[in-house]
Amino acid sequence: MGLLPDEAKVLPPPGIVNRNSVWFGLCGWATAMLHNSLNRRPALKAGVHRQALFTTVGWFIGYHLTKYENYKYATLDRDMNEYMRLHPEQFPEKEPKTFAEIVEPFHPIR
């Protein structure tokens, strides 16, 4: 992992099919099709090698981006939980109220 430190390996890795991969893959494919259209070639049938390459590059970038995103969110969660552990007075346990106590009385006007 280039951008990620060693501790990031504790996190579960994203699946091969993940949100960022699909999105970036589709963006790559759209770029290839746009390239075809702007050069007055049939969008879908021309330059299949280009479409495949762009989709793959997008998919690859998406996978690593998902890993980076997971690590960033995990660090944020860890820091938040650590803060909550060190300052319990700021997070008192409140008794759960029922809806009957919160909701205003209903006066039907029929």
Add this chain to the structure above:
Amino acid sequence: LINEWLLCTLELFSRNSFIASKPDPSKPNMLRVGLAFGSTAVLWALLFKQHRTDVHEYKTRNGLE
């Protein structure tokens, strides 16, 4: 033979109006196509390898296997 190949490559990347030609879709540059498909395959292989390594690392570090 070697000169023909060199000339073809030169024609692709030169802007000399004496030897330049419009890109012809009926004569694909098989080298470029081969490189594109080849790098596609390499990237997919890298991705699957990285995923496999990541899963193994995760399982090892969390004592699951």
